[in-house]
Amino acid sequence: MGVSGSGKSTIADHLAKRLGWRYEDGDQFHPPGNVAKMSAGHPLTDGDRWPWLKAIADEIDRLSASGERAVIACSALKRAYRDILVHGRDDIRIVFLDGTQDLIAARLAARKRHFMPLGLLTSQFATLERPGADERPIIVSIDAPVEAIVDEIVSQLNLVPQ
Numbered sequence: 001m002g003v004s005g006s007g008k009s010t011i012a013d014h015l016a017k018r019l020g021w022r023y024e025d026g027d028q029f030h031p032p033g034n035v036a037k038m039s040a041g042h043p044l045t046d047g048d049r050w051p052w053l054k055a056i057a058d059e060i061d062r063l064s065a066s067g068e069r070a071v072i073a074c075s076a077l078k079r080a081y082r083d084i085l086v087h088g089r090d091d092i093r094i095v096f097l098d099g100t101q102d103l104i105a106a107r108l109a110a111r112k113r114h115f116m117p118l119g120l121l122t123s124q125f126a127t128l129e130r131p132g133a134d135e136r137p138i139i140v141s142i143d144a145p146v147e148a149i150v151d152e153i154v155s156q157l158n159l160v161p162q
């Protein structure tokens with residue numbers, strides 16, 4: 001989880017490769033209208049996000065039923081959004097990619113070929129509810145090289161070898 005530009009796609013992809021797990025990007029589950037709205041510079045509302053989060057929750061259940069392990073990139077900015085993804089499923093961990101607005105703005109300004117405009121970053125931070133301790137989040141600073149961030153997440157996941 002994390003705001004646009006915090007590195008969700010990048011870290012999820014590298015983390016999944018490291019673990020040999022599947023990587024899925026929450027952006028693939030947006031209805032076309034949501035992508036059009038963000039591309040036009042408008043933030044999504046809760047109403048826009050519910051069907052999208054439900055689709056990701058369904059995918060988590062599908063993966064779980066097939067016994068497949070996965071890393072899923074999803075902004076999941078509010079606790080209510082995370083509840084949809086996590087509630088009732090005990091085999092999920094949340095990884096929060098934590099960084100300052102200045103650092104993320106600089107990364108977004110340099111990013112090529114992406115529908116999400118830099119102008120939406122302020123609304124992403126306004127919407128963000130940092131995870132509480134009861135959510136057992138793994139919180140990592142994004143002010144580090146990608147592989148160092150992946151190292152930190154793997155270490156905090158404390159996985160039991162299979």
Ligand SMILES: Nc1ncnc2c1ncn2[C@@H]1O[C@H](COP(=O)(O)OP(=O)(O)OP(=O)(O)O)[C@@H](O)[C@H]1O
Nearest residue numbers: 003004005006007008009010107111116144145146
């Ligand atoms: N640790 C890092 N160090 C330097 N650059 C990074 C790091 N992580 C990500 N980036 C770069 O920052 C930009 C944003 O990363 P990325 O697209 O993965 O973010 P995101 O959270 O998936 O964004 P969105 O939610 O808008 O899809 C990309 O250009 C990426 O290459």
Ligand SMILES: O=C(O)[C@H](O)[C@@H](O)[C@H](O)[C@H](O)CO
Nearest residue numbers: 003004005027044075076116
């Ligand atoms: O909740 C949201 O506002 C959206 O999920 C956005 O965060 C985008 O999907 C993503 O960040 C852009 O790729």
